Amino acid sequence: SAVISQKPSRDICQRGTSLTIQCQVDSQVTMMFWYRQQPGQSLTLIATANQGSEATYESGFVIDKFPISRPNLTFSTLTVSNMSPEDSSIYLCSVEEPTSGSYEQYFGPGTRLTVT
Amino acid sequence: AQSVTQLDSQVPVFEEAPVELRCNYSSSVSVYLFWYVQYPNQGLQLLLKYLSGSTLVESINGFEAEFNKSQTSFHLRKPSVHISDTAEYFCAVRIIQGAQKLVFGQGTRLTINP
Incomplete structure (x- = not known):
């Protein structure tokens, strides 16, 4: 299984600012995903980030608000731009290696973001 | 589009009691x-x-779930829970x-x- 770390683990930010979240994996993986878990709610996929191609965003999420980078097979960043209190959530990255045939996604510990 | 419904938001049980967590899904294609x-x-x-094969799958810590295609369900069960199962x-x-x-x-x- 892949070991995933995220930075920062938590942050408190002011309205109107931006925060970049880092996701580091201990092995090369093809597919990386970014999810959001709003307080008391389930996980919602923001976008899929594959190395060498533009991220694919889910309905309701746009690149201007959540720009994503995927410079190599072990690293990705998600930026939450022009934040508002509604962006207060836990942001999680996950990875999957399709060639493994396991269909398992492994999740990072999450970044708890509070916007004031 | 797919959707998943977990019917219970909270389930309190006593230690060593059995538990079932319910899950129903909706999809027009196989999942x-x-x-x-x-x-x-x-x-x-x-x-x-559950990917294929036997509809009953088990975890290493005593949980099991059964895929029921006709009822589009995948309920999770454990016959005897432990404090450490709190999650x-x-x-x-x-x-x-x-x-x-x-x-x-x-x-x-x-x-x-x-």
Whole structure:
């Protein structure tokens, strides 16, 4: 299984600012995903980030608000731009290696973001 | 589109009692099914999955889930729970062909009381 770390683990930010979240994996993986878990709610996929191609965003999420980078097979960043209190959530990255045939996604510990 | 419904947001049980966490899904195509667990202050971990074959799947810590295609359900059960099972449990699906994204249910908070 892949070991995933995220930075920062938590942050408190002011309205109107931006925060970049880092996701580091201990092995090369093809597919990386970014999810959001709003307080008391389930996980919602923001976008899929594959190395060498533009991220694919889910309905309701746009690149201007959540720009994503995927410079190599072990690293990705998600930026939450022009934040508002509604962006207060836990942001999680996950990875999957399709060639493994396991269909398992492994999740990072999450970044708890509070916007004031 | 797929959707997942976990009927119980919270389930309190006494230690050593049996428990069932319910999960129903909706999909027009075949899906894979998963249960993830989130222990307090930890990330999500895969508990068990159904891909094909036997409809009853088991985890290493005594949980089991049964895929019921006719009822579109994937309920999670354990015959005797332990304090350490206290966690949030998420049911998830993904379609077999196409996008790899997981669609999650709302989660069920399992609280074990001594």
